[in-house]
Amino acid sequence: MADHVIHGNYVDFYDEKGPRKGILAWILSTDHKRIGLMYLIALTTFFCIGATIGVLMRLEMLGQGRTIMGPQTYNSLFTLHGLIMIFLFVIPGIPAVFGNFFLPIMLGAKDVAFPRLNLLSWWLYITGGIFAVLSLFLAGGPIDTGWTFYVPYSLRTGTDVSWMILAAFILGFSSILTGLNFITTIHRMRAPGMGWFKMPLFAWSIYATAWIQLIATPIVGITLALVAIERIFGVGLFDPTLGGDPILYQHMFWIYSHPAVYIMILPAMGVVSEIIPTFAHRTIFGYKAIAISSLAIAFVGYFVWGHHMFVSGMSDTSRWIFSLFTFLVAIPSAVKVFNWTATLYKGSIDLKAPLLFVLAFIFVFSIGGLSGLVVGALATDVHLTDTYFVVAHFHFVVFGGTGFIFFAALHYWFPKMFGKLYNDNVAKVAISMITLGFLMLYFTFFILGYQGMPRRYYDYLPQYHWEHVFATVGSWVMISGFIVMFVNLFIAFRKGPRAGMNPWGGMTLEWTVPSPPPMENFEEIPVITHGPYDYHAQQEAEQKQEEFNQSAEDEK
Amino acid sequence: MSKVPGAVVEQPALPGSHADGSHMLEEGHHHADKMGAKIGMWLFLLTELLLFGGMFLIYGVYRYMNNEDFHAAGQGMNTIIGAFNTVILLTSSLTVAMSITALQKGNKRLSITLLGFTIFFAVWFLINKYFEWSHEIHKGIYPKSPELTSRSPGEILFFGLYYVMTGIHGLHVIIGIVILSFMVVFIAKDKVTSSSYTKLENSGLYWHLVDIIWIFLFPLFYLLR
Numbered sequence A: 001m002a003d004h005v006i007h008g009n010y011v012d013f014y015d016e017k018g019p020r021k022g023i024l025a026w027i028l029s030t031d032h033k034r035i036g037l038m039y040l041i042a043l044t045t046f047f048c049i050g051a052t053i054g055v056l057m058r059l060e061m062l063g064q065g066r067t068i069m070g071p072q073t074y075n076s077l078f079t080l081h082g083l084i085m086i087f088l089f090v091i092p093g094i095p096a097v098f099g100n101f102f103l104p105i106m107l108g109a110k111d112v113a114f115p116r117l118n119l120l121s122w123w124l125y126i127t128g129g130i131f132a133v134l135s136l137f138l139a140g141g142p143i144d145t146g147w148t149f150y151v152p153y154s155l156r157t158g159t160d161v162s163w164m165i166l167a168a169f170i171l172g173f174s175s176i177l178t179g180l181n182f183i184t185t186i187h188r189m190r191a192p193g194m195g196w197f198k199m200p201l202f203a204w205s206i207y208a209t210a211w212i213q214l215i216a217t218p219i220v221g222i223t224l225a226l227v228a229i230e231r232i233f234g235v236g237l238f239d240p241t242l243g244g245d246p247i248l249y250q251h252m253f254w255i256y257s258h259p260a261v262y263i264m265i266l267p268a269m270g271v272v273s274e275i276i277p278t279f280a281h282r283t284i285f286g287y288k289a290i291a292i293s294s295l296a297i298a299f300v301g302y303f304v305w306g307h308h309m310f311v312s313g314m315s316d317t318s319r320w321i322f323s324l325f326t327f328l329v330a331i332p333s334a335v336k337v338f339n340w341t342a343t344l345y346k347g348s349i350d351l352k353a354p355l356l357f358v359l360a361f362i363f364v365f366s367i368g369g370l371s372g373l374v375v376g377a378l379a380t381d382v383h384l385t386d387t388y389f390v391v392a393h394f395h396f397v398v399f400g401g402t403g404f405i406f407f408a409a410l411h412y413w414f415p416k417m418f419g420k421l422y423n424d425n426v427a428k429v430a431i432s433m434i435t436l437g438f439l440m441l442y443f444t445f446f447i448l449g450y451q452g453m454p455r456r457y458y459d460y461l462p463q464y465h466w467e468h469v470f471a472t473v474g475s476w477v478m479i480s481g482f483i484v485m486f487v488n489l490f491i492a493f494r495k496g497p498r499a500g501m502n503p504w505g506g507m508t509l510e511w512t513v514p515s516p517p518p519m520e521n522f523e524e525i526p527v528i529t530h531g532p533y534d535y536h537a538q539q540e541a542e543q544k545q546e547e548f549n550q551s552a553e554d555e556k
Numbered sequence B: 001m002s003k004v005p006g007a008v009v010e011q012p013a014l015p016g017s018h019a020d021g022s023h024m025l026e027e028g029h030h031h032a033d034k035m036g037a038k039i040g041m042w043l044f045l046l047t048e049l050l051l052f053g054g055m056f057l058i059y060g061v062y063r064y065m066n067n068e069d070f071h072a073a074g075q076g077m078n079t080i081i082g083a084f085n086t087v088i089l090l091t092s093s094l095t096v097a098m099s100i101t102a103l104q105k106g107n108k109r110l111s112i113t114l115l116g117f118t119i120f121f122a123v124w125f126l127i128n129k130y131f132e133w134s135h136e137i138h139k140g141i142y143p144k145s146p147e148l149t150s151r152s153p154g155e156i157l158f159f160g161l162y163y164v165m166t167g168i169h170g171l172h173v174i175i176g177i178v179i180l181s182f183m184v185v186f187i188a189k190d191k192v193t194s195s196s197y198t199k200l201e202n203s204g205l206y207w208h209l210v211d212i213i214w215i216f217l218f219p220l221f222y223l224l225r
Helices: A003-007 A032-060 A071-090 A093-107 A115-134 A161-188 A201-233 A246-280 A287-303 A316-344 A353-376 A378-384 A388-418 A424-451 A462-495 A535-555 B022-026 B034-065 B067-074 B079-104 B108-138 B153-188 B198-223
Strands: none
Touching: A032 A071, A032 A093, A032 A115, A032 A388, A032 A462, A071 A115, A071 A161, A071 A388, A093 A115, A093 A161, A093 A201, A093 A246, A093 A388, A115 A161, A161 A201, A161 B034, A201 A246, A201 A287, A201 B034, A201 B153, A246 A287, A246 A316, A246 A353, A246 A388, A246 B034, A287 A316, A316 A353, A316 A378, A353 A378, A353 A388, A353 A424, A388 A424, A388 A462, A424 A462, B034 B067, B034 B153, B034 B198, B067 B153, B079 B108, B079 B198, B108 B153, B153 B198
8 A cells, every 4th residue: 555645644543642651651551452562562571481481391301311400390391381371372362462452443443342441451461470470489489280280289289389370360350351341342342334244254253262261261260269279278179188079170170271272273263364365365265154163163162171181080971972072173173274275266365474374374283183183082092191292282283373373463463553564575484484493393292292202201211312302403493483583573663664554455444544553543433335355345346436537537 | 434444445544633632541431332331241240150150060069979978067057047148138139229220210319328228238148157157167167177177078078168159259248348339439429320320230230140149059058958
């Protein structure tokens, strides 16, 4: 789009003068865009901390025996890596950052339904994050239970479990309030004419996610609270010496934590459904199928938690039912993948950085998804449980899924959020390095796991040595890719060329407002007349306009 | 109202018509959406139900596993004081509902009085609960006590659940008291009025939730023997 347009006389939300100055204008702002950016800063910080811990763990696995740390430190590190990455990065992830920033704009609204509640969510998130960090320095040392807080060990360990649980509880509260806010926003704030099936698919995925956040999070909240109560008062609810049942804890934990996996992945699928039509310049294939499959994944995702517990002790009937449902999740997921590829088919593809990220995502996510069926099958799971195979599966799905798409979304919407363009070629080099390192690291885990390497050990048998070395080198390649990516974005942020209103030729509403958007997004609330990816209608409209101009000239 | 979204080429740049923008940062509210506020409240109540639902699930599983012990433990509960508390809470739900109607009809003073009654009942409920807990503790039945740990696992679980579930419910009663007290202040200061009473309605909904949860706690601990 023409650059001169955005130099017009409007004030973007960065320059808008509010009643407060300096940092207060941000941390007390109820503007959804500022809150989204504050989440972005916080999340990226926690991602970097989590990634650093991951690299340190890989460094420990470079050599046999003690390399740079002892077993207790290693236990703490894999716990922290999991807790930080899951509770502070991927679960809030895309909804908190891009949902906050773009959901209202894509719906044609000026803000979310409850702006002040939205700010409270952010503050709760920060409070939870501070508690999590604080718990590292309290007496007892960093928590070493693994991110699942399994009893009875979490009741017995001398490390500070209660603080971390408090942090997780507060973060859950933040997540619930965000979900509640988004559901109400989608129900009440859509622009005139935007029926449910004229919403962008990102909004659909946020809607499905918000319901999971709302319905699943309270269960884990109370379960973790009970563990803390158990530790403080010794009530006995999960303590086997007092009659409690540790298996029941596992059920309660996974009733939330499996749907939480869909909290992580659904918004990513929504972003993919935005990026693909934009860069294929083509209407999305199977809009309704993609929209409904989000809800189907959210629904079926509720009934599969038991697949985390195939070897924990369950009746055979429950095991095969959970296994069956697990296989069923593959159907709506595959519906999406087929629709995405069908959208690309015969499109006029413009292979920019966000689309390259998405293609890498489809590749690794398909591997991750199919390996999920391997561990979802009862017989193979017995062999693979608690090995590197499970770690590989999880990272392919969550890192290769949500993580990749988080950064794809950052590249897709960067021009809109900051009004600057980044260097596309450098971004592509970074993506290639990340993907290559990713595959070296985690695909090796599949092989290691299949060969029997157990997870969560700081040491290994000699026969695994070269695979571990290869994986660790992969982690270096991947982290270098991330550094290149961040540097590229930072340079763009500082002195990148100005981005126009619509650098990619996107069709959804955020591309109809200036970059960066003004304070209340729209001067006038738009009226929606056609679907979100209607490139055909747009071409017709342009054609009509041209014909009209032509005939007007002829008359003259 | 003539914009065609998607027809990007036609979009003009936005003029700086609201350069002051201060109202946005300060309030963030564009217009009061009563329906939206109610949807939000009902969604929140759903999460509260699920929070307790988790505990009801644990109760159900342990009751199924230790039916005899739960039966024995339930014998010691004071049904009369439990029933009395049920009546108190039900009445308080009535007064809060009446308070909303009173405000809708423009009777500010009556509305405040009825809220006062609601808070009074809530405090009364807590006082009864205090005596009930003291009685059990006096008997030596509390977590980690030598008396309780010498009993069967089922009884330990029963009393563990009793303390946790009525305790967390009691916490909700206290939160309810705080919220209702705020409503008294808001009505007195005319921040909640006969024309904008959504806050009071939502507080009433919260209080009914506290009531409903007790209605399920009561039979589980006092009547199922």
